[in-house]
Each structure stands twice: as C-alpha cells, then as structure tokens.
Amino acid sequence: MTTTEGVIKYQLDYTPTPPLPHEQVREINAWRKIMYLLQLIGQHPDRYGGYGFGNISRRIDGPCFVISGTQTGHLPELTAAHYATVVACDPAQNRLIGEGPIRPSSESLTHGTVYALDAGVQWVIHAHSPHIWRHAEALGLPLTAADVPYGSPELAVEVERLFRDTEVAALGIFAMGGHEDGIIAFGRTADEAGGVMLTYLSRAFQLDT
Ligand SMILES: [Zn+2]
Structure with a gap:
C-alpha cells in the first residue's frame, strides 16, 4: 500500500492482451452508445x-x-479494442489487476465492489447525471456519504453499508454523495441495469419541471 498525503494510491497491475471477440462486446457496446448519446457517459x-x-x-x-x-469518454463509438478485463480487484487497498488492449479505469473498483456484494448482479453502469443526482433524495435513492470521495477505500465500505441497511439491492440504483453527479445502476441483465437508469432519468426530468 502506497500512501500519499493520507490518500491511498490506486495501484493497477496491467497486462496488455488482444481484444475480446467482437460478439462479446456487442451488447455492452450498444448500451454504452445509449449512455453516450444521453451524455451519461462522455467527456x-x-x-x-x-x-x-x-x-x-x-x-x-x-x-x-x-x-x-x-480515457474513452470522448469517443462516440467504441470497438472491442476499447474494452478491458478486470481479473481481480481489492477495493480496500485500491488495487486492481487488469488485462486487455486498454487499461481499465480506477472507477472499476466501484463496479468490482457491487459485483462482490451481490452474486446475482451481471451488469453495472456508472453514469454522471446532474438530473438524477440533484433529485436523489426526492427520488428515494440510497446515497453514499458526501464526505466519502470517489476512489477511496471508504467508498467500498459505504456501498457495503447501502447493501446492508437499504433497499438498494431491490432498487438496482444508488447515488454517490461525494462524487458529483455520480450514479450507479446495476442488474441481472443489461436491459435491467439500463432500464433502471432510464426510468430514474425520466422521473428526474419530471421533477425538473
Ligand atoms: Zn464517475
């Protein structure tokens, strides 16, 4: 563990490997495109x-x-060359083992935390939605603590707390109080995870007006 100014540094063990076959990224790529078009993923x-x-x-x-x-947020279209595989992650130590034609982002740790907490979850989407985030409480979304920043081991503890003390597993969505506009939706299928995100975006738009 490397500590700099009280912040545990993110460690990535990365091995370059060839891209996955196109068929294996077709569905994830379709949903990534929807998220990009809605500016929920982007740059x-x-x-x-x-x-x-x-x-x-x-x-x-x-x-x-x-x-x-x-660093793929600016790209309207991704290919298999833009997807990484996370082999293992340890959110408590901010440590990640990854491979593929590109590096996985440090935000992978939050995805890994959700997968570790619920064996039924097959899909995780991390979006940035000012609309959902602003209305998180009115929408009844479980919320991680505002003083817990993104990329800290404390965030994994916070997500654990949500799974223990709230209905988050049934809702399939939560907001990140200490990560501006940060929303996580998840589910057993891509349709479920994507559908939850879109449903709450619609509800947030209704509260906007
Ligand atoms: Zn984020």
Whole structure:
C-alpha cells in the first residue's frame, strides 16, 4: 500500500492482451452508445474539468468483468479494442489487476465492489447525471456519504453499508454523495441495469419541471 498525503494510491497491475471477440462486446457496446448519446457517459470541456466520465461493465465469471477502457469518454463509438478485463480487484487497498488492449479505469473498483456484494448482479453502469443526482433524495435513492470521495477505500465500505441497511439491492440504483453527479445502476441483465437508469432519468426530468 502506497500512501500519499493520507490518500491511498490506486495501484493497477496491467497486462496488455488482444481484444475480446467482437460478439462479446456487442451488447455492452450498444448500451454504452445509449449512455453516450444521453451524455451519461462522455467527456465535455465544461464538465468535471474536461475529464472523461462514466463507464459500463458486465460480469464474465466470479470477480472477473469486462469494462469500458480508461480515457474513452470522448469517443462516440467504441470497438472491442476499447474494452478491458478486470481479473481481480481489492477495493480496500485500491488495487486492481487488469488485462486487455486498454487499461481499465480506477472507477472499476466501484463496479468490482457491487459485483462482490451481490452474486446475482451481471451488469453495472456508472453514469454522471446532474438530473438524477440533484433529485436523489426526492427520488428515494440510497446515497453514499458526501464526505466519502470517489476512489477511496471508504467508498467500498459505504456501498457495503447501502447493501446492508437499504433497499438498494431491490432498487438496482444508488447515488454517490461525494462524487458529483455520480450514479450507479446495476442488474441481472443489461436491459435491467439500463432500464433502471432510464426510468430514474425520466422521473428526474419530471421533477425538473
Ligand atoms: Zn464517475
């Protein structure tokens, strides 16, 4: 564990490997495109200091999952070359083992936390929605603590708390109080995870007006 100014540094053990076959990323790519078109995943000079935001993953087996690669937020279309495989992750130590034609992002740790907490979850979408986030309480969304920043081991503990103390497993969605606009939706299928995200976006739009 490397500690810098009280923050545990994110560690990635990464091995470059060839892309997955196209068929294996077809469905994840379709939902990634929907999220991109809705600006729930993307990159914009006026949002979050110009950094890319949001990502989508699907479980392969056990702790192993496929996730959109780091620094792909600006791309309207992804190919198999833009997906990484997370082989193992340890959120408590901010440590990740990944492979593929591109590196998995540090946000993979939150995906890994959800997969570890619920064996039935096969899909996780991390989006940035100012609309859902702003109305999180009115929408009845479980919320991680505001003083727990993204990428900290404490976030995994917070997500664990939500699974223990709230209806999050049944709802399939929660908001990240300490990560601006951060929303996580999940489910047994892509349709379920994507559907939950879109349903809450619709409810948030209704509260906007
Ligand atoms: Zn994020």
